[in-house]
Amino acid sequence: MVDAESTLYFAQGSCALASLAALEEVGRPFKATRLEMGPNGAGGDDFAHLSPLQQVPVLRTGTRVVRETGAILALLAREHPQARLLPVDPEGHVAAMQWLGFLGGTVHPVFRLLWRPSRWVGDDEAAQAALRAHTPRYLMRVLTAVATQLQHRDWVLAERSGLDFYLHVFTRWSLGAKLPLPEHLMKHHGRVAALPAMQRAVERERSEPAAHSL
Numbered sequence: 587m588v589d590a591e592s593t594l595y596f597a598q599g600s601c602a603l604a605s606l607a608a609l610e611e612v613g614r615p616f617k618a619t620r621l622e623m624g625p626n627g628a629g630g631d632d633f634a635h636l637s638p639l640q641q642v643p644v645l646r647t648g649t650r651v652v653r654e655t656g657a658i659l660a661l662l663a664r665e666h667p668q669a670r671l672l673p674v675d676p677e678g679h680v681a682a683m684q685w686l687g688f689l690g691g692t693v694h695p696v697f698r699l700l701w702r703p704s705r706w707v708g709d710d711e712a713a714q715a716a717l718r719a720h721t722p723r724y725l726m727r728v729l730t731a732v733a734t735q736l737q738h739r740d741w742v743l744a745e746r747s748g749l750d751f752y753l754h755v756f757t758r759w760s761l762g763a764k765l766p767l768p769e770h771l772m773k774h775h776g777r778v779a780a781l782p783a784m785q786r787a788v789e790r791e792r793s794e795p796a797a798h799s800l
């Protein structure tokens with residue numbers, strides 16, 4: 587059974603955009619609570635009760651608290667099968683798990699080196715500068731590897747899925763960091779940006795006022 591009430595905790599410009607778009611795609615009514623991002627993560631101490639490392643996205647329903655983009659996509663895909671957010675056939679399922687692991691475990695962490703170098707090398711400004719200077723090279727290698735897999739397809743999987751929303755986060759960040767996106771990734775970025783659910787998510791991300799606490 588689908589919980590009547592859902593709240594997505596998000597921060598502007600974060601990876602929570604993928605979950606916002608997925609919620610829009612499945613057509614489930616939800617409240618979007620915008621948290622401010624600070625040096626210790628999103629929101630304040632009270633948000634740490636929901637997300638120990640103060641990471642967004644978090645989806646709270648009447649019966650659960652779900653962290654991790656992959657888990658949120660999986661929950662929405664199961665509760666709203668008509669939206670075809672993730673494949674259900676065995677081959678498609680394995681491919682989706684592979685991409686979820688790759689995007690969350692390999693692609694996302696590289697951006698952390700760019701955005702939050704002090705977390706890895708402390709206050710040493712020269713070390714931070716070195717991290718900022720060297721990370722884009724590896725990031726380009728990662729992006730090129732993704733683009734190669736998109737050479738002969740419009741979407742990450744055989745058809746549009748939640749993984750396209752997830753990949754969009756990283757193409758968006760790459761453009762924000764002024765990295766030259768490989769052609770097939772640039773095309774993918776434009777394709778996802780044109781999806782009505784992504785457009786509604788971007789608008790929601792932009793227009794939702796920040797929460798006073800959490």
Ligand SMILES: N[C@@H](CCC(=O)N[C@@H](CS)C(=O)NCC(=O)O)C(=O)O
Pocket residue numbers: 599600601602625626627628639640641642643653654655656690
């Ligand atoms: N694997 C997690 C990553 C969550 C994550 O790192 N979220 C970032 C925003 S994109 C965050 O909240 N960072 C706060 C921090 O690391 O302090 C997911 O995909 O949900």
